Amino acid sequence: xxxxxxxxxxxxxxxxxxxxxxxxxxxxxxxxxxxxxxxxxxxxxxxxxxxxxxxxxxxxxxxxxxxxxxxxxxxxxxxxxxxxxxxxxxxxxxxxxxxxxxxxxxxxxxxxxxxxxxxxxxxxxxxxxxxxxxxxxxxxxxxxxxxxxxxxxxxxxxxxxxxxxxxxxxxxxxxxxxxxxxxxxxxxxxxxxxxxxxxxxxxxxxxxxxxxxxxxxxxxxxxxxxxxxxxxxxxxxxxxxxxxxxxxxxxxxxxxx
Numbered sequence: 001x002x003x004x005x006x007x008x009x010x011x012x013x014x015x016x017x018x019x020x021x022x023x024x025x026x027x028x029x030x031x032x033x034x035x036x037x038x039x040x041x042x043x044x045x046x047x048x049x050x051x052x053x054x055x056x057x058x059x060x061x062x063x064x065x066x067x068x069x070x071x072x073x074x075x076x077x078x079x080x081x082x083x084x085x086x087x088x089x090x091x092x093x094x095x096x097x098x099x100x101x102x103x104x105x106x107x108x109x110x111x112x113x114x115x116x117x118x119x120x121x122x123x124x125x126x127x128x129x130x131x132x133x134x135x136x137x138x139x140x141x142x143x144x145x146x147x148x149x150x151x152x153x154x155x156x157x158x159x160x161x162x163x164x165x166x167x168x169x170x171x172x173x174x175x176x177x178x179x180x181x182x183x184x185x186x187x188x189x190x191x192x193x194x195x196x197x198x199x200x201x202x203x204x205x206x207x208x209x210x211x212x213x214x215x216x217x218x219x220x221x222x223x224x225x226x227x228x229x230x231x232x233x234x235x236x237x238x239x240x241x242x243x244x245x246x247x248x249x250x251x252x253x254x255x256x257x
Contacts, residue, residue: 031050068226068228068232068236068239069198069219069226069228069233069239069240069241070238070239070241071226072219072224072225072226073219073221073224073226073241078194078195078196078242079191079195079242079244079245082144082145082146082169082193083142083143083144083175084124084140084141084142084143084144084145084148084169084174085124085128085141085142085173085174085175085245086124086125086126086128086141086173086174087123087124087173087174088123088124088140088141088169088171088172088173088174089121089122089123089124089169089170089171089173090121090122090123090124090130090140090145090148090167090168090169090170091118091119091120091121091167091168091170092118092119092122092130092132092149092152092165092166092167092168093116093117093118093119093165093166093167093168094116094117094118094119094132094152094156094160094163094164094165095115095116095163095164095165095166096115096116096160096161096162096163096164097115097161097162098115098161099115101115101160101161102134102156102159102160102161102163103116103117103133103160103163104116104117104161119132119133121170121171123173124140124141124174128140128141128142129141130148132152132155132156134155134156134159134160135152135155135156136155138151138152138155139151140167141174145167145168145169146167148167149165149166149167150165152165152167153165172190174245175190175191175245176188176189176190176191176245176246177189177191177196177201177243177244177245177246177247177248177249178246178247178248178249179201179202179204179205179249179251180205180248180249180250180251181249181250181251181252182208182209182210182215182251182252182253183202183205183206183207183208183209183251184205184206184207184209185205185206186205187205189201189204189205191243191244191245195242196242196243197240197241197242197243198217198219198233198239198240198241198243198249199233199234199240200243201243201249202217202249202251208230208251210253212230212231212234213229213230213231214253214254214255215229215230215251215252215253215254216228216229216230216251216252216253216254217229217230217233217249217250217251218249218250218251218252219243219247219248219249220247220248220250221244221246221247221248222246230251
């Protein structure tokens with residue numbers, strides 16, 4: 001007595017499969033377009049490849065593991081913090097132990113004068129250097145502000161009175177990342193001293209402008225490129241890697257249906 005309802009239910013379920021949405025063309029459509037061409041009757045290239053589903057392809061697919069950002073790029077921690085680069089603007093302040101030195105002034109009445117001088121901000125040139133009076137051309141790119149200050153102290157040690165130097169980054173132009181695509185406001189953003197991760201940079205750009213399950217993130221670092229879905233970045237913190245200077249993030253939409 002129960003056979004008829006069960007058979008009808010199975011038949012209805014199979015019939016419903018024909019109305020399910022599909023995400024792409026069928027194999028027959030692809031082959032027909034490749035062989036017969038489009039409206040002009042010429043064969044056209046297709047962005048799809050067709051493979052038979054057999055034991056060999058299933059075995060290959062079972063061994064495949066998506067690399068993601070973690071596999072495409074070194075995980076590690078944040079990049080070495082505070083390194084200056086070409087184009088950065090820096091300010092240099094020089095202090096001496098007593099007035100009347102190379103950079104200080106002595107009052108004619110004998111009272112204490114100035115013991116320090118602050119140089120105008122200057123940009124690190126294409127050669128990676130800045131110029132400091134009496135110290136000459138000093139290498140700045142690739143060094144931290146403290147290391148640049150120490151180099152200036154060494155150059156002035158025989159000329160100034162126990163000099164101390166403070167170098168300050170006033171405008172970051174080297175340690176930047178680019179974010180574009182489906183974000184609120186794309187642009188170039190400075191890397192934080194504590195490190196900036198992929199999701200941090202997307203947030204700086206105003207956040208995603210579409211549903212997370214439809215968005216993918218392409219990271220380009222030099223000659224290497226990796227792609228990861230936004231949902232994977234959110235659900236798997238290990239994929240949310242630290243960015244490096246000059247990294248490029250492009251967020252694009254690719255609906256799943």
